[in-house]
Amino acid sequence: MDDTPEHPLDWLDRAAADRRAAGLRRTLRHRAADEPQLDLAGNDYLGLSRDKRVVDAGVAALRTWGAGSTGSRLVTGSTELHARLEDELAAFVGTEAGLVFSSGYTANIGVVTGLSGAGSLVVSDGANHASIVDACRLSRARVLVTPHADVAAVDAALAARTEERALVVTDAVTSADGTLTPLDALHAVCRARGAVLVVDEAHGLGVRGEGGRGLAAELGLAGADDVVLTVTLSKALGSQGGAVLGPRRVVEHLVDAARTMIFDTGLAPAAAGAALAALHILRDEPRLPAAVLAAAAALADAARVPAPPSAVVPVVLGEPERAFAAAQRCAELGLRVGCFRPPSVPEGTSRLRLTARADLTDADLDLARRVLATVLAES
Structure with a gap:
């Protein structure tokens, strides 16, 4: 009998074999710059990631500010360019203020964890993106997952809560099937029950609403004092990064409380410059x-x-x-x-x-x- 202990990572081989048998094995595919295939897989909804105006703006920011932001937002990672991007994003969508993060993923984690915590309730839509799911897991709040777009289930969850504070978190447009969430009905329930509505507009910005301002703006909710939005800069705006948009006091709180802003290196200036140029194109070409x-x-x-x-x-x-x-x-x-x-x-x-x-x-x-x-x- 061989008493040699199993290598502590041998379980990875078994897990890979199980995934392969289930048809779920994934591999990285390295895309070439001149790939001949027509791309209907990416999220470059407005076709701006290679637009000369966007690329030139990214290069100009790179030359002006350098390759990296050099630190977290609270140390050296905030530039005048970041502030312009935040102000113009908020003005475009119709909110009081904005706060730029290094990705849409970190924006969702920052806002959910920053506005909840122990002793609060987070109600999360069952079709939410993984970034929201992970944010809920990190929140230390009690989390209830409701069926997708089930407004009655959200209402029941809020009505039965014992916690003083509550968030309802949802995608505006679901990432896997492209359907729209009934944000107006959800907001009515949140307002009646004293909850904050957090909406991820990753797939709404640039596609829904007047001039691409998003589904919340389309439904007249973007400037509401109990609605907070997150957006990504990596889809319709063709760049990289994310932002939280909403009431100014929410943004000010997140500067103090959002760990993914406090401890993460700020968004690279080139990405901020490119996103700002893309936003201008969207604004000027409705x-x-x-x-x-x-x-x-x-x-x-x-x-x-x-x-x-x-x-x-x-x-x-x-x-x-x-x-x-x-x-x-x-x-x-x-x-x-x-x-x-x-x-x-x-x-x-x-x-x-x-x-x-x-x-x-x-x-x-x-x-x-x-x-x-x-x-x-x-x-």
């Missing part, structure tokens, strides 16, 4: 959000699924192996699409996830139609 939705409708028609109210077009195929094989086949035919499998989506709903862009041409859409017709017939 046709862009409608172009995104038109492209999404065309892609949905090609995939024979209903037109979505956002840039996200889900094509549900069922089992993860089937979705993965279909995504690989699309790539072989010149089309890069997303492949969402558990735990990103529920069991049995693995899917292709197509993302529309405002700059898709007729030729791009024709290619997508041909490839999707072939792949879906084979799947």
Whole structure:
């Protein structure tokens, strides 16, 4: 009998084998700068990540401020550029103030943990992004997860609470299926029950609302004194980073209390400069959000699924192996699409996830139609 103890990391091999057997093994794919495939997998909704105006602004910020912000926001990581970005984001969306973070992920963690804590309740939508899920886990609050968009369940959770403070946290637009959350109904419940509504506009900014101001702005909620928004700079704005937008006293509190702002290095100046330029383009070209939705409708028609109210077009195929094989086949035919499998989506709903862009041409859409017709017939 071999008494040699097992290596403490051997369990990783077994876990990898289990994931492989379930069709859930993931690998990094290193994209080339000149990749020939049409990209319908990324979140560059307005097609601005390579726009010369955005790139030039990032380069100018790089030359002016350097490659990194050099420290946390409270030490040396806040520049005049960060302040401009915060002020202009808040003004564009319609809130009192803004606070820029290094990512949308850290913005969600910062706002949820900063506004909750022990002795409070956080009600989280069951379809929320992983960043919100992780924020809830870190909050030290009591967390209740309600079914997606179930306003009655949220109302019941708030009505039964014993905690003095409560947050309701939700995505405005769900990342996996592109549906809209009924924010107006949720806000009415929050206001009646004395709770704060926190809305992640990651997939709403640049796509929904007048001029792309987001779903909360579309519904008249962006400037409410009991609503806090988070946005990402890495999707419609084509850069990187995130922000919290809302009442000034919330922003001031987060400067004191949000650990992902206090202890994280500030957003790189190049990313801030690029995001600010993209925001100016969105402000000056209000046709862009409608172009995104038109492209999404065309892609949905090609995939024979209903037109979505956002840039996200889900094509549900069922089992993860089937979705993965279909995504690989699309790539072989010149089309890069997303492949969402558990735990990103529920069991049995693995899917292709197509993302529309405002700059898709007729030729791009024709290619997508041909490839999707072939792949879906084979799947």
